[in-house]
Amino acid sequence: MAHTPPRPAVKMGLPIPNSKLGMWLFLGTEIMFFTAFIGTYIVLYFGSVDANGRSAWPTDTHVTHINVVAGAINTFVLIFSSYLVVVAHEAMGQRNFQKAFKALGGTFVCACLFLGIKGVEYGGKISHDILPGRIAETEDEALDKLVREMGAALDARLDSLIPGDQPIHIKQSQAAQVGDAPRLLESAQKSLAENPNNPEMREQRDVMQALVDNATQVAIWRTLDIEYGSLRDAVSRNALTLEEAEHRLHELELAARVQVSETESLVGPFVDAARLETLAHSEHPEEASAPAHDDDLPHLAEGEVAIKSGGEWKVYPASNVKLLQDNVYEDVLSSVHHPQVILYGNIFASTYFLMTGFHAVHVVVGMILFAIVLVQGPKLNERWTEWVENSGLYWHFVDLVWIFLFPLIYIIPGV
């Protein structure tokens, strides 16, 4: 029987390592993943028009809090990190593992820097409530949001002033007893002494004790609650424009508790010459309403102050007035946002956070890939060359996505 030489094996597959092929296939799916988001953003950008058919996508950076400088710095950071990765890959090929280790360390630092800058950007949006589903797109929604936020902030403040798990409407009626609290405390203490194991009497005693201890704060809370009730009623009667509501909020922010005579102290919007000057030159866009209401502010001579009480400004010599507490409503109003209308703001926020959020997740995954190499330390050797190449390919793709996100999100809308 003649010996037949074995047929040479058929060469299958692509002329690249399987791991590299796997990474490229994964990047192929990633192209579809990010194009879906970016493409949808572009389509929505053009499709979001006003009643006249003109593009109404929110582009004002004072409104969207898009930080172009932060985006530009992050672009540079990612490009530099991409460069470091390719240097690391080259160094691995040259068996210069120390150089590769340093370059990968630099890449990791760049990734941390990128996420830090992104965090600052996100912080700006969160503090201004530029979040999906939370943005008012009409004047009515803005007024409604203002009322809701102020109501929630008042409830939270009262909850912190009066102890116990009782519902908020019970606490509201308890707060109304603040003027009578010393007598009620005495009575509650007597009742508790007679029935020391009665939890309801203990709770009543604790509530009255808190009212006595926080009498001033509860009284201030009640004055703000009255202002809130007036605002809420005006909004429900549709008797308030957004500008008027913003003006009211601004006045509440100026409120102080001052002693104007030995027997009389007032709580209300308070201004002195320095504060008037600040209001007139306020550069903060959210306080831009202040100069618009210049007519409502008093004209003060040197050494005079004014407090608004009963709807009218009362001017006093500064020497006769003792400022007991400035910004009395700060605890409540710090969590109330200035009302503003951003048409298509919610879809803007959704697309922004979807695109940049998923990109940031990819950055974190890249950091994990590099960290696995970095923990090898001095043991880094040629066996990691493929890993570095593949994670490098992944990192370049993350950079590629940002190369398109930067003009599309940061530059073009603001042009």
Add this chain to the structure above:
Amino acid sequence: MSDTTAATQHAEHAAHPHVNYTKIFVALCVCTALSWVADEAGGWGLIDSKRMIAVIVLAIAVAKAQYVMRYFMHLKFEGKWKYVLLLPTTILACGIPLALAPDIGLHYYRPTTPQTRVEIAPPTELSPTAAPHESAKGSAPEHGGDH
């Protein structure tokens, strides 16, 4: 990771012509700076058209992407398999934007004609003015009711 694959990798690496990555990095930085200049050029009054600025900035982004893909990702030196792998996914990626464009991108809906079906009560004899108002609202479902 086997020695064979490591050896293959080394062979591949050797097959790649040497690239001056620093030059590519500088080119990318220059491109980024050009994007900034194009953006600022609108403010300086050098370019009036916003559309033109958008085209320039996107063209620069494409140039940057070319640099990254060709040199950093070594696609310039890879075989024809790169087309087999990347072209189908790139074509498929256009599916969602193209599918959305007719409904969303071409201004079908406006704040005054929302994308919801408006339930219309039948006109009553007591409100003779209701008819034209309702017929105007009745046009809304024509645009968006079926979506």
